[in-house]
Amino acid sequence: MSNIQQKINQLRDELREHNYNYYVLDNPTISDYEFDIKLKELQQLEDGHPEFFDANSPTQRVGGEVTKNFETIVHENRMYSLDNSYSKEDLEDWETRIKKMVDGDIQYTCELKYDGASMSLIYENGLLARAVTRGDGFQGDNVTANVKTIKSVPLQLKGDYPSKFEIRGEIVLPFEGFNKMNEERIANGEEPYRNPRNTASGSLKLQDSAEVAKRPLECLLYSLQGVNLGITTQFENLDKARAWGFKVPDAAKLANSIDEVLEFVEYWDIHRHNLPYETDGVVIKVNNLQQQEELGYTAKAPRWAMAYKFKAEQVSTRLNSITYQVGRTGAITPVANLEPVELAGTTVKRASLHNADQIEKLDIRVGDEVYVEKGGEIIPKILGVDLSKRPKTSKRTEYINNCPECETELIRKEGEAQHYCPNYNGCNPQIIGRIQHYISRKAMDIEGLGGETVALLVNAGLINNYSDLYELTKEQVIPLDRMAEKSADNLIEGIAQSVNIPFERVLYALGIRYVGETVAKKLAKHFKSIDAIINASEEELVNVDEIGIKIAESVVEFFGSEENNNIVDRLKQFGVQLEMSAEQLIGQTNILEGHSIVVSGVFESISRNDLKKLIEDNGGKVSSSISSKTSFIVAGDKMGPSKKEKAEKLDIDMINEYDFLQKIK
């Protein structure tokens, strides 16, 4: 085999692997920038050596695949990718090519390129019938139940729509929701999600639609498909979709030349930073549908459209030092301290290096000039090193072996990327972090006590774990920095009040790895007391709905420690709620008592009869007509307009099935 052919094969294999990681696992291992460079290299090699053409090459195919978790659906119209361009020359070359293939002037629609997961929606008689992922372009995953939970996807259309049609769009996760989810993950000691795009795509593949409903996804639409739409241009296409109730961003503009296209690009390259969701470029489409038809498609993309990618914002700067942070769960995160540099409107001083493998892979060394990029992520990342500027004296980075805080030897578990400090009860940042978690708003919500005071208390040797809080006296805390008589009183009172916090939140407050709010609720509801959880085997834990082996192992490990058991015993002595209260236990089965509830419409995840039975089992009364006595309505799809009107007139709340089931659970 020739060298060229070998190189081509190697690149194809590599790119297939990356496609799989990106589209199927939603967990890319290289940056898009690196991926695009490799794909371009392959394209160039193939262009120069047509004898090695292969219809299965990543240059010839849409990158995705179908997964086994969902029903596979064959697309009625194939779903293509887009060709990419990066410069004015690229766009002019494209215009020259297409002008040879069509008659007349060409007008373009310019749209934003939303960075999310491609989606095909089928509507029948004005109702959403099916939502399917792009998959490999020929067939995709049926994710209808999940997509129905997205509020910007209309379940019932308005206006004068055809009885059946398809519409294409992109499911995105706006920054605000993405950041919120990550804050929660970090607070729970979990790894933050990488970027909104992969998180949006991963969300669609969850098995539990109620879980998807909690994620603030949005669907932005960009194209109706089909012949009987009564339109002749892409611009009218967008208008129609808008009129029928779809969310179509109004940034789209018509351009009469490539220069006008570039004006649009330049404008949005700056203003996209004010958009609530991520965009990675502009999509330029030939506006006239007749011309589109004449141009047709290549194996992978339409000839009548072109993506123009915004340049990822990158700078290079010096890496001054690497420091290591210890989290509340003991996880070690290496942090790059950079020579401060301006990037995407903010000054960047630090970047995450993730873990030892990442440092090793990029061979990052102190003193290096490194490339830094800021995409949708909260923390900027290091893409690579400018080797031409590496000082001769530089040495390979040796990852630390011992905890930077307590010197304990670090461990790394099989299959995990992170190193841990195992000195659970003797490592200061872990001790402080755990107590800070314990008092936090979603946990014990202790008024009058903040994170900084916790650090002061620990460093003064007054507390060593959260159970010590309950023995603090006013006299002890008054000498602390900035502590006045009144604030000392508030602090002691706040701690005393926390014994009223219900069991499920106490369980979350304990800070067991992987036991976030939702898991804590599930465990509390199932086992009803801390003793039952302490005595549960891994097997019994895994049998609880949605509790996986990782969580089960972590729970067993936590209560396997004598120290932790002592702390829990002390909490018990101080009166902290370590079991469901009688009130909660009764409430659990009669939560709807005294309520008259109307059930209306068609339900996706539960049959009407099961829903009624569930309401009655919980003490509620199901009534068939809406009146002033109705407490609320569980509203499914296709709830009649007259019922809606009546509900609105009487100001009666409507709740969708997913939110309702979530509340009952």
Ligand SMILES: NC(=O)c1ccc[n+]([C@@H]2O[C@H](COP(=O)([O-])OP(=O)(O)OC[C@H]3O[C@@H](n4cnc5c(N)ncnc54)[C@H](O)[C@@H]3O)[C@@H](O)[C@H]2O)c1
């Ligand atoms: N890091 C990795 O390992 C890795 C692996 C594979 C792919 N990737 C990245 O994925 C991208 C390639 O993916 P792709 O093939 O899905 O192409 P793409 O995402 O670059 O473009 C095609 C998609 O754009 C979407 N789109 C958004 N707004 C649109 C609009 N207004 N009109 C029409 N379409 C619109 C469509 O859903 C369409 O499917 C590249 O950026 C590449 O770097 C990265």
Ligand SMILES: [Zn+2]
């Ligand atoms: Zn330590």
